[in-house]
Amino acid sequence: MKPPAFNRFVRLLAELAVLLALYKVGGVLAAWLAWPIPGGVIGLALLLLLFAAGVLKPAMLQLGAGVLMAEMLLFFIPALMSLLDYGSLLRDEGWRILLVIGVSTLLVMVVTAVTVEWVCRWRLRHDA
Known part of the structure; x- marks a missing residue:
């Protein structure tokens, strides 16, 4: 065994x-x-x-x-380390990058929530 x-x-x-x-x-x-x-x-x-x-x-x-x-977290270390090469870009355009990250994260969260809500309601209608 x-x-x-x-x-x-x-x-x-x-x-x-x-x-x-x-x-x-x-x-x-x-x-x-x-x-x-x-x-x-x-x-x-x-x-x-x-x-x-x-x-x-x-x-x-x-x-x-x-x-x-x-x-x-290990999969993100190379991406984070590459930021060291682009310090000047982050200083100049960092706020725009953060804005895009924030808006896109919010959109993903909203679309996910709406999708989950829709699927739950659909399942409740079909299970009844």
């Missing part, structure tokens, strides 16, 4: 492999179709399609996604 830690590790590797494969397929599709959309975004769209079609359930990728989310 295999220890539970081994089973958890194998499951984690399998889930991470699925997420990496979707990312890579998205990258290949983006290059092949010559779309101006990053491969990661196309990979997320593929993941959404797999969820919607019932091929994958969110719980099937929960462990791998949880590990990636827990270490998300």
